[in-house]
Amino acid sequence: MGQAGAGIRRRLALGTAVLTVAGLLAVAVPQEARAAASCPGRKVRTLQFATGSVLVHKRGGYVCAVTVPRKPGTKRQMSVSAQARGGRPVVDAGRFAYRAGPVTVHAGTRCVRVKGTVSGRSAGSGWILC
Known part of the structure; x- marks a missing residue:
């Protein structure tokens, strides 16, 4: 059983190393990158503020926004809203x-306004992407 046991130990060591590296990569990926994956299209704006940031993506005539906290992991009050000019805002708010989000609006060629809050601090864009 000497060589058979050594082969098993090698495979266990390799499996443990692979899982460890995968875990480290999951932690190392920035929260912003994980949140951006929830919005399709290309990133066109990042609005930063003291407690977080709002990521704005555009694809075709659609605009998508997500608010991410600067320090993720603790539940706190957050919101994100997106509004095409002439339309009502689409909002996601809660703890x-x-x-927070993603929220998506069909803007076509109209201007869009986005806003995000984390723990009472916020950032807004004004009318953009006109």
Whole structure:
């Protein structure tokens, strides 16, 4: 059983190393990158403020926004809203640990306004993407 046991130990060591590296990569990926994956299209704006940031993506005539906290993991009050000019805002608000949103609006060629808050601090864009 000497060589058979050594082969098993090698495979266990390799499996443990692979799982460890995968875990480290999951932690090392920035929260912003994980949140951005929830919005399709290309990132066109990042609005930063003291407690977080709002990520704005555009694809075709659609605009998508997500608010992410600067320090994720603890539930806190967050919100994100997106509004095409002439339309009503689409809002996601509540107590979240990792992100508020995504919210998507069809803007076509109209201007869009986005806003995000984390723990009472906020950032707004004004009319953009006109």
